[in-house]
Amino acid sequence: MVRTNPERRQALLDGAIEVLARDGARGLTFRAVDKEAAVPPGTASNYFANRDDLLVQVGHRYYERLQPSDAAMSMLTEGPRTAETITALMTDIVDRITNFRTGYLAQLELRLEATRRPELQSLLTERVQADLTLNIRNHLDSALPGDEDTVLLLYLSLNWLILERLTLPGIFTEEQAKALVATAVDRAIGKG
């Protein structure tokens, strides 16, 4: 029987994120998750059908915890229709992801694990694709400068910028990273 106390389920998923970031995919066991979430042994196995189910739920939880702020959503719909508004939005999302360090590292571990698990790969693909499609639609609906390629290029470049900041922080200073977001936006918009 799969248990459904939503708060405990979230605590288990948040624990799994910490385990993944710290110990890698190989360290992720139900026992490690129980320990990390400080719940009785056997709890995680009551909440997830198997390890793959847990991995996929972690992927969803990552996106859940990265929901844009109300401020960002209203900037998207009501801010001036300029490159500066896009830069402010992108800076907001880059900062939110960078500050959720363990979540991002866990997500990378999931991607690497997906190269070994077709089922996980197909579920993560759906999740990322849905997110990308939503971002493109939001951008086009917003009448902000740029097009579909603008969104795709920002998705690519800012994801790696975050990866760089979190895995090799000596490559770009915080100031350089900040400037790169603005440059990435300006150039991704194109010549119009």
Added chain:
Amino acid sequence: MVRTNPERRQALLDGAIEVLARDGARGLTFRAVDKEAAVPPGTASNYFANRDDLLVQVGHRYYERLQPSDAAMSMLTEGPRTAETITALMTDIVDRITNFRTGYLAQLELRLEATRRPELQSLLTERVQADLTLNIRNHLDSALPGDEDTVLLLYLSLNWLILERLTLPGIFTEEQAKALVATAVDRAIGKG
């Protein structure tokens, strides 16, 4: 005593790359490398001072195996000074890295492992920084269109494009990925 037969050393590093890609950083032991390289037990421990030394040498070996072709180098110095030449060069490097799938996945495992090992992190940072500096100098010396930011933006966006192709290949088709390289180049060059 650290052994120095260069061919055997390379075979061990290539074995370590396969182990990292397949089993993750946690699976990388001297014993696993010996087995993968099909050499007698105890060989790897004669070639590397410790596991960190092995990890760093794997990082160098990755770059060694990705040396640009003579064709790419002569295109860089002698091709027409246009965006198309940059696109051809970038397509060449993206293809080479994508085809060296295990090398790229091993490199990602090293980055994740670096978040847990300051010494490895500092050595990888040096390596990546040197590579980036060289790419910028080559680009500026080449008088191809674009500037330092062009190189940085291509570094960011194409690295993630490769990661996407290798971890979630369903997100972009091969054709879309190819078109994205050209678009990334055009936009990274900027308005001039």
